[in-house]
Amino acid sequence: MILQVNGEQFKIASGSTATDLIAKLNYQNQRIALEVNEAIIPKSNHTEFLLNEGDKIEIIKAVGGG
Secondary structure (H helix, E strand, C coil), X not given: CEEEECCEEEECCCCXXXXXXXXXXCCCCCCEEEEECCEECCHHHCCCCXXXXXXXXXXXXXXXXX
């Protein structure tokens, strides 16, 4: 299926979860915020949150500094 991730088309297998997407993008073990169709998805829901064709996803990576 085709998703829109950070403004670009991205292909992933049907039935994929948010965790699958995060792994495919190599964001595991990083501090990120995940938004799907303008709704924040808590990290505790990533494993069971199913993605759908055409979802618009924004992934924001936290950067530390001062």
